[in-house]
Amino acid sequence: MQRSKAQIEQGHIWTFPGGIHPPQRKTLSNASAIARPPLPPQLVLLVRQHIGQAGDIQVQVGDQVLKGQPLTASGASRGLPLHAPTSGLVTAIEERPSAHPSALPELAVMITPDGEERWIERQPLRNYQQLDAASLIDLIQQAGIAGLGGAGFPTAQKLAPQKPLDYLIINGVECEPYITADDRLMREYAADIVAGIEILQHITHIERVLIGIEDNKPEAIMAMREACQNKPQLSVREVPTKYPSGGEKQLIQLLTGRQVPSRGLPIDIGLLVQNVGTAFAVKRAIIDGEPLLERVVTLTGEALQRPGNVWALLGTPVKHLLHYAEYQPQSNGKIIMGGPMMGFTLPTDAVPIVKISNCVLAPTTQELPDSGAEMPCIRCGACADVCPASLLPQQLQWLAKAKDYDALDEHNLFDCIECGACAYVCPSDIPLVHYYRQAKAEIRQVAREKAKAEIARERFEARQARLEREKEERLARHRKASAARQAAQADTGNDGDNAKANTGEPSAAVKAALARAKAKKQAQQAGAENEVDVKTDSDEKQTATTKTDDKSAAVAAAIARAKAKKAKPDGSPDNSEMARLREQRKAEARQRKAEREQQAEQQQAAKTTTHDEAPQQASDDKRQAAVQAAIARAKAKKQAAQAQTDVAKNDAASNPTNSDESADSNPASTDKPATDDDRKQAAIKAAIARAKAKKQAAQSSTTQQPQDDNDS
Amino acid sequence: MSVLTAIIVIGVLALVFGIVLGFAAVRFHVESDPIVDQIDAILPQTQCGQCGYPGCRPYAEAIANGDDINKCPPGGEATIKQLADLMGVEAKPLDAAHGEEDVKRVAVIREDECIGCTKCIQACPVDAILGAARHMHTVIEHECTGCDLCVEPCPVDCIDMVPVETRPETWQWNLKQVAESHGIPVKMVE
Numbered sequence: 001m002q003r004s005k006a007q008i009e010q011g012h013i014w015t016f017p018g019g020i021h022p023p024q025r026k027t028l029s030n031a032s033a034i035a036r037p038p039l040p041p042q043l044v045l046l047v048r049q050h051i052g053q054a055g056d057i058q059v060q061v062g063d064q065v066l067k068g069q070p071l072t073a074s075g076a077s078r079g080l081p082l083h084a085p086t087s088g089l090v091t092a093i094e095e096r097p098s099a100h101p102s103a104l105p106e107l108a109v110m111i112t113p114d115g116e117e118r119w120i121e122r123q124p125l126r127n128y129q130q131l132d133a134a135s136l137i138d139l140i141q142q143a144g145i146a147g148l149g150g151a152g153f154p155t156a157q158k159l160a161p162q163k164p165l166d167y168l169i170i171n172g173v174e175c176e177p178y179i180t181a182d183d184r185l186m187r188e189y190a191a192d193i194v195a196g197i198e199i200l201q202h203i204t205h206i207e208r209v210l211i212g213i214e215d216n217k218p219e220a221i222m223a224m225r226e227a228c229q230n231k232p233q234l235s236v237r238e239v240p241t242k243y244p245s246g247g248e249k250q251l252i253q254l255l256t257g258r259q260v261p262s263r264g265l266p267i268d269i270g271l272l273v274q275n276v277g278t279a280f281a282v283k284r285a286i287i288d289g290e291p292l293l294e295r296v297v298t299l300t301g302e303a304l305q306r307p308g309n310v311w312a313l314l315g316t317p318v319k320h321l322l323h324y325a326e327y328q329p330q331s332n333g334k335i336i337m338g339g340p341m342m343g344f345t346l347p348t349d350a351v352p353i354v355k356i357s358n359c360v361l362a363p364t365t366q367e368l369p370d371s372g373a374e375m376p377c378i379r380c381g382a383c384a385d386v387c388p389a390s391l392l393p394q395q396l397q398w399l400a401k402a403k404d405y406d407a408l409d410e411h412n413l414f415d416c417i418e419c420g421a422c423a424y425v426c427p428s429d430i431p432l433v434h435y436y437r438q439a440k441a442e443i444r445q446v447a448r449e450k451a452k453a454e455i456a457r458e459r460f461e462a463r464q465a466r467l468e469r470e471k472e473e474r475l476a477r478h479r480k481a482s483a484a485r486q487a488a489q490a491d492t493g494n495d496g497d498n499a500k501a502n503t504g505e506p507s508a509a510v511k512a513a514l515a516r517a518k519a520k521k522q523a524q525q526a527g528a529e530n531e532v533d534v535k536t537d538s539d540e541k542q543t544a545t546t547k548t549d550d551k552s553a554a555v556a557a558a559i560a561r562a563k564a565k566k567a568k569p570d571g572s573p574d575n576s577e578m579a580r581l582r583e584q585r586k587a588e589a590r591q592r593k594a595e596r597e598q599q600a601e602q603q604q605a606a607k608t609t610t611h612d613e614a615p616q617q618a619s620d621d622k623r624q625a626a627v628q629a630a631i632a633r634a635k636a637k638k639q640a641a642q643a644q645t646d647v648a649k650n651d652a653a654s655n656p657t658n659s660d661e662s663a664d665s666n667p668a669s670t671d672k673p674a675t676d677d678d679r680k681q682a683a684i685k686a687a688i689a690r691a692k693a694k695k696q697a698a699q700s701s702t703t704q705q706p707q708d709d710n711d712s
Numbered sequence: 713m714s715v716l717t718a719i720i721v722i723g724v725l726a727l728v729f730g731i732v733l734g735f736a737a738v739r740f741h742v743e744s745d746p747i748v749d750q751i752d753a754i755l756p757q758t759q760c761g762q763c764g765y766p767g768c769r770p771y772a773e774a775i776a777n778g779d780d781i782n783k784c785p786p787g788g789e790a791t792i793k794q795l796a797d798l799m800g801v802e803a804k805p806l807d808a809a810h811g812e813e814d815v816k817r818v819a820v821i822r823e824d825e826c827i828g829c830t831k832c833i834q835a836c837p838v839d840a841i842l843g844a845a846r847h848m849h850t851v852i853e854h855e856c857t858g859c860d861l862c863v864e865p866c867p868v869d870c871i872d873m874v875p876v877e878t879r880p881e882t883w884q885w886n887l888k889q890v891a892e893s894h895g896i897p898v899k900m901v902e
Contacts (some may be wrong), residue, residue, distance in 0.1 A: 102883040438885040445882060453757035456857045459838040460759045460767060630827045634867040 006174040014257040029300040030180035037324040043315035044352040050146035055079035085313035086435035088113040101344040106318040124287035143285035149275035152356040168271040173246035174341030190227035196283030301362035336361040375428040383422035400439040512587035519594035759837035760859030788813035825870035830860035
């Protein structure tokens, strides 16, 4: 470690395995200064622009917002806040295509700029040295700064662990072809970047800073060297041009010779890496009091007449930037967000710029042709030679195709940085990175589902335990009650004259059952008439409902018959006394219930008859109509189910009791086509009933409305 | 004499090793994962009962006792494959009698039509439906396993099974799309 530190101090540059040298294409966009395009007509601010949870929205549609005003707050979700990039009006909060390869809609705040650029009150902090690290980290969090290099990890979270670290590495490598955003930023704002680095140093208490820049940016290196002149703790390191030296792990290896452990972080080996853009944003946030509102975006590609770098407000639609750069539409119309190696083709140009978009690439068809059809792997091994993470891309590809997730894990799929070097050199045009990305997504999905299944299992088991407990409690209650009853009986009925009581008993039970059946039939008839009155005048419907009622009455009668039969003496005299008592109690309860029902029906009938005459009860009627609709729906469902069971019964006509019953209740359904028709008809009727109920509900609400108007 | 010595020595040795082994068996006892737990861990825990058992655990027990492994439509081919690996049997296609593999769904109650009968609450195997008698019910979406069991008991048919929406986190690269020049454009010409 000591030796390596001395070597680092001497400025030794290590190397990393693999890497490729694609054409640079940087001159297209690095010649002119960073421009400022006009304000777009509308800004689309995706609420989630970084890794992790989105913040909670703080504004409403119609709000006038000032430049720099927070639109979201971290709140309970600990997401990064997002700020209004310019003053204007919040015109909508809705879902818009996200800056993601899928372009699936995500929640966004739409702002129409008013062009006045009115700021909120800024709080510049020139002497930040007086503040402690925690409050500075809080300021960085409040400014909404996420890593501007690529992944968009919240910077405040990266700075938070206060741990003695050896080096702060500032990443100015920008190794991907075409992109020159960091290059131009370093050339034009070197002093600001250095100020930002010093703030980061103050927060993290890191003594030494290494600034890595690729040797294809001599102007940027010169500018940064100049800015660091009187600061011995900052040293600019020139690294050879090779893709992907800008990867975090690769740059660490280049500058310090250390390797980030698998699934580890740079912090595990005493290092912290920040992008130059992030350092610049930190300077702006602390010293100028300006939150992250804009970033440098490279507009490049031969399909653009005016390529270059621009300060793009977050939320600027890509379409606006393309228009600014005078985009010449191409036959394949490919627009890429990010570079040609790691970027993704945009499905739509309505996608807005987010915190991590560093480049919009519009190539001509000749410049970036479509990759050819995938051909079989010839096992040439070129991919393994260029892999910067020393993985086995070929093997991973086989395993990904076989969906062998355990083996993929063993082959360290998650150490793949998806740089695309393997796919670049593949002579068979195999989209290797896509296989890896898909496999990674699937592994994550499996893990998510596993976690969800675990929760479901826990909930299921908890429910089973609860049901078991409730059952136990119920049983215990019953046992207690029966014990009490037995005790009471032992006290009173000890005469032993049970047999005598038995003989008079069956007739009483039969009588009770008959009375019950009658009451039920009456109640149902009353109910059916009532319903028919309310709902429909059509004969069809009436017959349908009365038919079902007849049927249920018949079923009830059958049940009563069966019960009466069952209640006949069967030669077990010990518990017949108990049974008699219970039967009597039950019969009484049923009768009471039937009476109650009848009363309720009558009441309802009374209500419905007043319905037409008394419009002042409109709200009641509305509710009732809803109830009726629900009943109608339930009935329709029941009917459909019955029709189905009827079909089943007909099929199984060998059982005589069943066939008798079905013949009694539904004489029409003798053969199958007829029952099908019946079912269909029943469904149609149900639909009609539902529609009618709905109409009635609507009518009652409209009748209510004029009355409300009259009242007011 | 020498025979007796040999017998004594061997006997003492046997006794010593017996004690050591017995102690090790108790002291370093490893609770092996019972097969039912392992099977249960593979099953998708939708508790839908499509296999004919009242939940995933009962089915896991049935598999351990020799039932077929191809009765779980929510798990689909992937689960069958894993079960086949675990049980050391041949993987077979899903038994169509128990349903077909489908996209993941969640139950959604049309709340203005709900009459508050609590029947779905009683049917839900994972207690993912909230509500009280004669009050509107609703489904806790992220707890719903999409088992379908609440649909049948609903007297007014106000429960829909809707496919789970894809979000950017759960989105998958489609390799067919890649062929149509979407995705990462890696090729460059000099």
